[in-house]
Amino acid sequence: MQSFRSLLLGLFVFFLNFGFSQADSLQTNAVATDAQAIGIDQQIDNAFKPFAEFIGSIVLYSVPISGTQVPIIVMILSLGGLFFSIYFGFPSIRKFGLALRVVQGKYDDIESGAKDVHPEANLNTVDGDIVDTIKAENHHGEVSHFQALATAVSGTVGLGNIAGVTIAISLGGPGATFWMIVSGLLGMTLKFVECTLGVQYRDINDKGVVFGGPMYYLSKGLKEKGYIGLGKFLAAFFAVLCIGGSFGGGNAAQSNQAAAQIASLFGMSGGSSGFFIGLGIAVLVGITIIGGIKRIATVTEMLVPLMAIIYILACLVVIGGNISYIDEAFSQIFQQAFSPQAGLGGLIGVLVIGFRRAAFSNEAGAGSASIAHSAVKTKYSASEGLVSLLEPFIDTVVICTLTALVIVIFNNVSPFEYGAQQVMLSDGKIYEGATLTSMAFASTISWFPYVLTIAIFLFAVSTMISWSYYGQQAWMYLFGKSKAMEMTYKVLFLLFIIIGASAKMDSVWGFSDAMILAMVFPNMIGLLFLFPVVKQQLVRYEDAIKGHK
Numbered sequence: 001m002q003s004f005r006s007l008l009l010g011l012f013v014f015f016l017n018f019g020f021s022q023a024d025s026l027q028t029n030a031v032a033t034d035a036q037a038i039g040i041d042q043q044i045d046n047a048f049k050p051f052a053e054f055i056g057s058i059v060l061y062s063v064p065i066s067g068t069q070v071p072i073i074v075m076i077l078s079l080g081g082l083f084f085s086i087y088f089g090f091p092s093i094r095k096f097g098l099a100l101r102v103v104q105g106k107y108d109d110i111e112s113g114a115k116d117v118h119p120e121a122n123l124n125t126v127d128g129d130i131v132d133t134i135k136a137e138n139h140h141g142e143v144s145h146f147q148a149l150a151t152a153v154s155g156t157v158g159l160g161n162i163a164g165v166t167i168a169i170s171l172g173g174p175g176a177t178f179w180m181i182v183s184g185l186l187g188m189t190l191k192f193v194e195c196t197l198g199v200q201y202r203d204i205n206d207k208g209v210v211f212g213g214p215m216y217y218l219s220k221g222l223k224e225k226g227y228i229g230l231g232k233f234l235a236a237f238f239a240v241l242c243i244g245g246s247f248g249g250g251n252a253a254q255s256n257q258a259a260a261q262i263a264s265l266f267g268m269s270g271g272s273s274g275f276f277i278g279l280g281i282a283v284l285v286g287i288t289i290i291g292g293i294k295r296i297a298t299v300t301e302m303l304v305p306l307m308a309i310i311y312i313l314a315c316l317v318v319i320g321g322n323i324s325y326i327d328e329a330f331s332q333i334f335q336q337a338f339s340p341q342a343g344l345g346g347l348i349g350v351l352v353i354g355f356r357r358a359a360f361s362n363e364a365g366a367g368s369a370s371i372a373h374s375a376v377k378t379k380y381s382a383s384e385g386l387v388s389l390l391e392p393f394i395d396t397v398v399i400c401t402l403t404a405l406v407i408v409i410f411n412n413v414s415p416f417e418y419g420a421q422q423v424m425l426s427d428g429k430i431y432e433g434a435t436l437t438s439m440a441f442a443s444t445i446s447w448f449p450y451v452l453t454i455a456i457f458l459f460a461v462s463t464m465i466s467w468s469y470y471g472q473q474a475w476m477y478l479f480g481k482s483k484a485m486e487m488t489y490k491v492l493f494l495l496f497i498i499i500g501a502s503a504k505m506d507s508v509w510g511f512s513d514a515m516i517l518a519m520v521f522p523n524m525i526g527l528l529f530l531f532p533v534v535k536q537q538l539v540r541y542e543d544a545i546k547g548h549k
Contacts, residue, residue, distance in 0.1 A: 040272045044502040052511035055244075059514035073517045074355050077365045080524050081186030084193055084531065088538075092188035092389060099386040103145050110544050111379055145376055145387050161395065162311075162456060163257045163433035165403040167509070169411075170436065172353035173418040174329070175336030177404035179354025184396025187364025188389045193527050196385030196534045197221065198370030199378065212374020213470070214238045214367035214519075215477040218526040225529055234522040235477070238367065241519045242474035243489075245368060249512035250467020251493060252500025255281050256508040257434040258460035259501035264435050265453050278501025282494040285461060289468040289490060307458035308399070314441060314451050315402035321444040322409045329408040359517060362392040366516055367523035371470045382541040385534065403437065410440035421506070468493050 062069035085092065101107065168176040194214070201220045202212030215235045222231030259277040262268070268277075319326060337350065363369060369391060376384045416423040422432045431439055434456055441448035468490065475489040500508050 040275045040502060044275070044499055045504045045507055048499060048503045048511070049507040052507045052514075056510045056514040059518040068352065070352050071517070073520055074352055074359070076524055077190075077359055077517075077520050078183065078186065078355050080365060080520075080527065081183070081190050084527070085186055085189040087531065088189060088192070088535070090189070091192055091386075092185050092393070095192075095386055095389060096393075099389045102383050103149055103387045103390065105145065107383070107545055110547075111377075145378070145384065149373075149387050149390060161399045161403055162437050162452075162459065163253075163509075165400045166407055166433055166437045167421055168353050169404055169407045170418065170421055170423055170432070172350045173336050174332040174404070174408045174411075175334075175338070175350045176354040177333045177401065177408070178337035179351045180400050180404070181397055183355045183359060184362060184364075184392045184400070187359070187362045187392040187396065190364040190527075191362075191369060191388040191391055192385045193531055193534050194365070194367050194370045194523065195373040195388035196381045196537055197527070197530055198367075198374040199376060199381035199384045200533060200537060202374040210375040211473060211477070211481070213371035213473055214242075214523050214526060215474060216374075217370075217530060218522060221526060221530045221533065227529070234525060238519060238522040239474035239477045241515060241522070242368060242371075243471050243478075244515035245366070245512075245519055246467045246471025246474070246493065247496040248508070248515040249363075250368075250470065250516075251464050251496045252503070252508045253512040254460035254463045255497045255500035256503065258457055261434045261438060261453050261456045264438065265449055274502040275498060278498035281461065281464075281501065282497040285464050285468070285497060286490070286494050288465050289472075289493070307455055307462060308394070310451065310458070311399065311455040312402060314448060314455065315406055318406050318441055318444045318448070319402070319409065322413060325409045325412045326405070328412060329405055332408055333404070359520075362395040363516060364392050365524060365527075366519040367526075368467075368470050368516070368519065371473050372466060380537070380541040380544065382534070382537040385538070386541075406440050407437065410443055413443055414439075464497065 059073065060071045062071045064070075165177075165180070168180065197217040198212045198214070201217035202210055203216060204210050215238055218238060219231045219235035222228070222234070225231075255278050256274075258281065259274045262277055263273050359365065369388060373384045373388050376387075378384055411418075414426055416425055422430050423436060424430055425439060434452075438449040438452050441452050471493060472486060472489050476485055479485045479488075
């Protein structure tokens with residue numbers, strides 16, 4: 001195991017050296033051919049882009065269907081969500097009310113006297129840890145149901161809801177909105193399955209610190225099924241991808257769009273503006289993440305409701321100010337979701353765009369949120385699985401839909417051509433992602449971009465805070481749970497904030513998409529092996545509720 005960890009650490013060092021060597025090479029060439037050296041932002045982007053494109057070409061490998069390139073990972077995600085939704089009887093609808101009651105604490109009193117959720121009670125050790133320390137009877141988690149939900153929501157409700165949705169509409173038109181909603185509903189079931197397993201197979205040490213997520217249910221769950229080697233491999237593979245996801249979608253993509261919006265709003269230009277904005281964000285995030293999950297939960301418990309309220313109110317004001325366009329917007333969304341003039345290939349293309357952007361936004365099937373949900377105080381693993389149902393609903397069905405309506409309505413007010421990530425507006429300037437969303441808000445109230453900038457900043461920071469915890473858990477699973485390993489990860493994480501703020505959008509988002517979607521591969525294999533355990537735990541929890549009544 002030690003040699004395996006050394007190999008993985010060596011790979012990380014290699015990639016870092018690769019990036020810095022590329023930057024040095026490109027800077028040397030630039031100086032040799034041009035007396036004026038390129039800015040820091042461009043140097044970072046030049047070094048990062050080839051690596052991002054290489055990763056994307058592997059993870060997002062596509063097959064042609066009716067003339068449209070469909071990523072295999074999107075097919076796995078959508079079919080997996082459909083399968084689990086049917087098997088569990090569409091819990092996104094049937095269990096929604098129960099989930100609300102659980103997060104409100106209606107059934108907290110049934111925890112007393114319940115047996116612990118850990119399945120390893122008869123083993124002496126688990127992955128090298130002594131069971132008696134893992135299963136300390138006075139420790140059953142670190143945070144409440146609401147705090148776990150807030151931490152997980154802050155990890156998913158981010159720039160994917162603002163910039164990501166805008167990209168989907170720009171590329172796929174209004175019809176992509178419909179498929180994002182469908183993906184969100186399927187994602188609710190995926191979250192339920194993976195978060196139940198996250199609590200079921202978590203580790204809790206003698207100090208009450210929780211270690212959970214796919215790394216643990218892949219290794220321990222598959223060990224129960226007799227697939228010890230496969231479980232260890234998938235767990236390690238997921239951990240590597242999760243670290244990459246924390247550096248990409250949970251970090252660089254967030255700082256990228258936050259920096260772009262800040263620079264656009266305040267007219268900042270030059271070759272180093274992104275670098276210095278990223279440096280400032282890194283300092284702010286660093287102050288928070290040093291404190292671990294309890295401080296993260298405390299911050300997100302306050303930050304998530306605030307940022308969600310600000311953004312939802314802003315969307316409602318824009319929609320209300322253009323209420324005459326709302327019927328046309330909904331008509332375009334539903335008609336173009338099944339656009340006959342685009343043919344089957346066009347339909348599949350819109351579906352893929354919608355599912356891909358929704359998957360990036362809510363991360364259902366990627367397994368990341370189960371790391372946060374694993375820290376909940378409970379002895380019933382299905383209780384937190386039910387709470388996690390609410391996450392894709394808040395993220396995709398509500399917030400992503402509101403963003404989409406704002407963009408579709410804006411297109412009716414100030415028309416632009418769908419079909420490209422970058423669009424040109426009537427002022428002759430090019431906009432993409434969050435900057436296009438900002439212009440949509442400004443079309444209703446001129447000072448709204450300032451409000452949006454605050455929301456974007458809060459979205460970005462809260463997402464980075466939560467993803468730092470996800471990545472740290474994966475890092476410590478691979479390299480050990482020492483303070484030195486913890487600080488090594490945090491330093492690398494903060495460096496990627498600066499990289500993301502400095503690099504260009506296409507490089508950052510290509511890498512981010514690839515890393516988060518790649519997590520689906522090992523995670524989905526685990527879900528297909530372990531979903532009967534989820535069924536058992538759901539029955540156990542519902543029986544306890546019936547007994548309570």
